[in-house]
Amino acid sequence: KPLVFSGVQPTGNLHLGNYLGAIRKFVALQESNDCIYCVVDLHSITAQLVHEDLIGQIRSIAAAFIASGIDPEKHIVFNQSAVPQHAELAWVFNCVARIGWMNRMTQFKDKAGKDRENASLGLLAYPSLMAADILVYRATHVPVGDDQKQHLELARDIAMKFNLDFKEKIRATGTGVDIVVGEEPVHAYFPMVEPMIEGPAPRVMSLRDGTKKMSKSDPSDLSRINLMDDAEAISKKIRKAKTDPDALPSEAEGLKGRPEADNLVGIYAALADTSKANVLAQFGGQQFSAFKPALIDLAVSVLSPVTTEMRRLMDDTAHIDAILRKGGERARARAEKTMAEVADIIGFLR
Numbered sequence: 001k002p003l004v005f006s007g008v009q010p011t012g013n014l015h016l017g018n019y020l021g022a023i024r025k026f027v028a029l030q031e032s033n034d035c036i037y038c039v040v041d042l043h044s045i046t047a048q049l050v051h052e053d054l055i056g057q058i059r060s061i062a063a064a065f066i067a068s069g070i071d072p073e074k075h076i077v078f079n080q081s082a083v084p085q086h087a088e089l090a091w092v093f094n095c096v097a098r099i100g101w102m103n104r105m106t107q108f109k110d111k112a113g114k115d116r117e118n119a120s121l122g123l124l125a126y127p128s129l130m131a132a133d134i135l136v137y138r139a140t141h142v143p144v145g146d147d148q149k150q151h152l153e154l155a156r157d158i159a160m161k162f163n164l165d166f167k168e169k170i171r172a173t174g175t176g177v178d179i180v181v182g183e184e185p186v187h188a189y190f191p192m193v194e195p196m197i198e199g200p201a202p203r204v205m206s207l208r209d210g211t212k213k214m215s216k217s218d219p220s221d222l223s224r225i226n227l228m229d230d231a232e233a234i235s236k237k238i239r240k241a242k243t244d245p246d247a248l249p250s251e252a253e254g255l256k257g258r259p260e261a262d263n264l265v266g267i268y269a270a271l272a273d274t275s276k277a278n279v280l281a282q283f284g285g286q287q288f289s290a291f292k293p294a295l296i297d298l299a300v301s302v303l304s305p306v307t308t309e310m311r312r313l314m315d316d317t318a319h320i321d322a323i324l325r326k327g328g329e330r331a332r333a334r335a336e337k338t339m340a341e342v343a344d345i346i347g348f349l350r
């Protein structure tokens, strides 16, 4: 069975982008894969060090996973800081990765802003920790939103450089397998990760500006649908969502150059588990005044049960904590094995 890994940061309220780009895919993947889903709390201190209620945020992401349908008995749900091997492998990867690779990351440039010298070293090294999160389990499949594509390419570069730099040691320790990367045969310890980004809404855009990503840090709450929004808030935000004056096209081609229309149709398709073409077969030729009420009904019917269950779970913190603790133990057992092998490959005395 392929091993799936992904994580979500406990930084503020989850929104529809996180849900459609990540969590909904996590749920679908658990049917036929072995999955590890992580609340990446170590990542959450890279952009902002001090958080008012980090524990509460960690619990709320775990609650969102479970309320969305992830089964923590069959799969592993835990928080990153409970497994120290993530940080340990990240240190090794900091020594594998090159500073130039990190400097090219668009998320670093966006989050560091103009005052780059003053960004934390952790923010620069973020992708190295992300590579460690995945590879400490030697996971192969990573469901994420489109914004994470560049980081996953970097995870492949790190894995490849480690495999090549240590190829003799990997062979000598008998820990590797033969794989083919492109045309090239490689005796690899770390696998090449496969990003899983596809779907009708790989990058959910702001409801106020179809060219900007829906994000937690947008100052306008009208720009995003939060997972904790009630039906009234969802309805208001979709009614106020920016659109153009034209009717919906009848084919997906017609969405080109219409970012807001494209975004709303993509959201509808992702919520309904269908394609944009199917949505347009139904709504093509109709005005937004007809499409928006249908989108509101769909969004409320999909999100309300998740919100209700999340609230219920968050009232029982002992239950959430027990799930995270047990998940942490199961994850640690796997991560310890990888780190022991990595130490052997590098030649640390343990």
Ligand code: AQP
Residues within 6 Å of the ligand: 007, 008, 009, 010, 017, 018, 019, 020, 021, 022, 143, 144, 145, 146, 147, 148, 201, 202, 203, 204, 205, 213, 214, 215, 216, 217, 218
């Ligand atoms: N707009 C989005 N569309 C699709 N997927 C998205 N993701 C985030 N935003 C979108 C995906 O959600 C998962 C968890 O992301 P994260 O924990 O790294 O959070 P984030 O990307 O920091 O969230 P924001 O809202 O984008 O935060 P800020 O405002 O700080 O930039 C990932 O799989 C991500 O791809």
